[in-house]
Amino acid sequence: MTRTVLAIDIGGTKIAAGLVDEAGTVLAEAVVPTPTGDAEQTWQAVADCARQVLGDTSVEAIGACCAGPVDIGAGTVSPINITCWREFPLRARLRELATGATVELAGDGVCMALGEHWLGAGQGSEFMLGMVVSTGVGGGLVLGGRPYPGRTGNAGHIGHVIVEDDGWPCTCGGRGCVETVASGPNMVRWARTQGWQAPDHADAAHLAAAANHGDKIALATFQRGGRAVGMAIAATAVVCDLELAVIGGGVSKAGDLLFDPVREALADHARLSYVDQLRIAPAALAKNAGMIGAAAMALRADI
Structure with missing residues (x-):
């Protein structure tokens, strides 16, 4: 069976989520503006965007990237351009989206590079x-x-x-x-x-x-x-x-x-x-580079 993961790309302007398969094909995608309010409002936008593409689909893994700085060890993010998130526990909150799913978190720049390296x-x-x-x-x-x-x-x-x-x-x-x-x-x-x-x-x-x-x-x-x-x-x-x-x-x-x-x-x-x-x-991957890189983290054991 082909594996499918949830991939999320969180930036200061927009939030994108997609279902991505092992070939790097984006099977479903949603994009919403990044709110300028408080921390929970921004998280709710992430969650809503993710649930739009998940629907009834179950995933075993989530790959997410966020504008930085990030703290991968702690699973937190403090993006310069999302001022309401300071040491926001993104990894822990992402686990709420799919019970039992593993979560891979990285900075958006790393995922852009990884996406272009994989398929771009x-x-x-x-x-x-x-x-x-x-x-x-x-x-x-x-x-x-x-x-x-x-x-x-x-x-x-x-x-x-x-x-x-x-x-x-x-x-x-x-x-x-x-x-x-x-x-x-x-x-x-x-x-x-x-x-x-x-x-x-x-x-x-x-x-x-x-x-x-x-x-x-x-x-x-x-x-x-x-x-x-x-x-x-x-x-x-x-x-x-x-x-x-x-x-x-x-x-x-x-x-x-x-x-x-x-x-x-x-x-x-x-x-x-x-x-x-x-x-x-x-x-070569335009707006999807970060999402595809985030998916690669969740899909590929060789990285």
């Missing part, structure tokens, strides 16, 4: 970084063909590599993180400081459209953001001896506007012989 752009790569450039900037590592969560579950959190010593304050409490330069909202924010004229609701997609029409400020913004991403990848590559970086997320949909300056930065900064062939690829 990272297939065949043993040493890779998965990176999401979107409302925030996150990432995870696959080393030796296996997800590498690190001591607490937060390894690969590339969004908080420092690329500007005197840069803007970051939500993490630091300053000059790549997220302050390359996340969608911060790119729009910087473009406005340079005189970019756009509606109040403008986002990274509007910025990309302006750049594609030759707007010099928009082009400069993508050049700045892309180089920051490339610098962060270069730093991670030399530490972890990487062969591939897979980039997904909403900002990556800008294509060469982002990827060209990323590659330029790598050419400038990843010069050591063991990383000078580092490849960059767009993510």
